[in-house]
Amino acid sequence: MPALDYSRLAAIYDDYCDFDRDLDFFRSLLVRRGGQVLELMAGTGRISVPLLEAEIELTCLDSSAAMLRVLQRKLGQRHLRAALVCADLSTMRLRARFDTVILPFQGFCELVTKEEQRKAMGAVAGVLDGCGRFVCTTHNPAIRRRTLDGNWHAMGEFPRQAGGVVRLALKGKLEPTRRIVEGHQRLEVTDKSGGKSEILMPLRFSLVSASELSALAEAAGLELVSLCGDYDGSGYDETRSPVIIATFQRSG
Ligand SMILES: C[S@@+](CC[C@H](N)C(=O)[O-])C[C@H]1O[C@@H](n2cnc3c(N)ncnc32)[C@H](O)[C@@H]1O
Structure with a gap:
């Protein structure tokens, strides 16, 4: 179950959320990779809208119907199309398989209990295509x-x-x-x-460390491909990096 009730914030979220340092990172990665992308915790589409404008094929999932309604309105105004799914990511059941799954804006931290975190990793592993990648972001606890x-x-x-x-x-x-x-x-x-x-x-x-994140992924059959510490692509330094950006793929 989501830790916060975002329906109370949906109407003003875009007014105060001005973070955009991750946009170039995700846009260039996804343009390069191509294929079908699942964006988890998409919210009101802070990065979904610019990704769709870059012609990335996106499915946007969020557990808050109110946040998704704001996103739907923005898509309509801009004549953009995406599949919107209202679901909890830890229990999501999707028929489609994805080349890339992204969890932007340090979203993994919103999964509070160990059980939710384990289920989320399992659910992501279940929707990844054979060569698919999961780009998972969270805060650096330090x-x-x-x-x-x-x-x-x-x-x-x-x-x-x-x-x-x-x-x-x-x-x-x-x-x-x-x-x-x-x-x-x-x-x-x-x-x-x-x-x-x-x-x-x-x-x-x-707060989940990089090694705890990798262990959770490993238990779900995913292995670490790369670890960055910021959206400029710099390597992860536990003492200094603001965020953890871990990319996983299926093991073996
Ligand atoms: C801080 S907002 C971020 C929204 C968007 N990714 C952004 O960068 O602006 C977190 C979003 O995650 C969603 N969320 C939280 N827990 C979730 C869960 N377990 N499954 C799906 N969505 C969830 C909330 O509804 C909210 O829209």
């Missing part, structure tokens, strides 16, 4: 844990498309033995006429 001190951290102030502003703050604390982070995220939303509202939501995610 770096991400630095701001998990139980205090509020301002994450930014974002102008809204329709006018006004969203201020995002996060507060999280790491439970070290289970490597689960719990806390809250607060969004202060000001509309164009100055009206204010606040969304306070629980925050829950996991």
